Amino acid sequence: MATGYYLIDNCILITLQIEHPVTDEEILAAFRIAEKKEQAFAWLVKRDQKKVYWLVRRMVLDHEDANDLVQDVFIRVWNSLSSFRGESRLIYWIYRIATNITLTFLDKKKRKAFLPLEEPGSELREKLYSGNFINGTAIQLTLQEAILTLPERQRLVFQLRYYDELPYEAMSEMLETSAGALKASYHHAVKKIEKYMIDHQ
Template sequence: MLEEQIIKKIREEETRNYGFNLLVREYQERVYWHVRKMVIDHDDADDLVQEIFVKVWKNLSKFREDSKLYTWVYRIATNECLNFLRKKKRRFFVPIHDLEGELTEKLTQNIAPTGDEVQMKLQKALLKLPDKQRLVFNMKYFDDMKFADIAEITGTSVGALKASYHHAVKKIEDLINTD
């Protein structure tokens, strides 16, 4: 369904619930994988996706249509992911390297039996990146998003995103080559 049709349904009082259901159907899987790549754990990702869509529902009236609907939803998802990771570090007083170890352990447990060694090396290298750098890498590399859309989602300039992506790629290459 086209974004404009979903927005039209959401804007009309009598079709708001239907429009929101269409929005969830359209974006739920993409948002789940966006979140899962950041938090690694399925249960955490599942809980976060529910919270994200509750937040989307509560803030529908604030959507001004000066951005695309999917970038608005992704921005909420991105902020929720980063907040979740920050809270997790604070709640458990976990230094960054310990959280990285915890996520690496979950990654190793969650890998499909057919997961190849290169993919595992990439995922472990990604966990060593700062959260925001990992986020930019995931959106560009895995989700094939345009820098302009990532800029809209993260509130960062395209130039800064390109630099961040370049640094992430370089760090990943170095980490993979040293393993």
């Protein structure tokens, strides 16, 4: 339970008790008040950090990298939240920031290693077996191997649909691609993974 301030008719402040999880409207209303800005942001971090962390972590695999990137994502959110126009759910807007930051990070890594931008690096495959905080069953690791065979953006589409269960419409806003194209991309990804799994059983 948390205390929050609401703005009514742009001039009256009242205090309410907020039950977690807080809504987008509650966070945004409090964020607009200088004294409550930090509190609002703490609510947002508390509510959404796990979702953001897992989106990033499944893309970069390494915990430390994911930790750094999540911090970058939330710093970007802090700096841009006042310009958020509420046209979509806040989490989808944050996902968009997270995917941009993550894809940029992966591109930079590949450029440093002189690898093609579209294919996941061998470094990620190595991390899957030697990285910290990765302990799964054989089938889970094979599935991750299969996912790593996908091009970067298709890997992202697969993760957003398969693990985060996002609707195509939300993904369409985030990735600025039509819902039909995303469905086709997801379909191809699923087929490729299925084939990989059958071949490596």
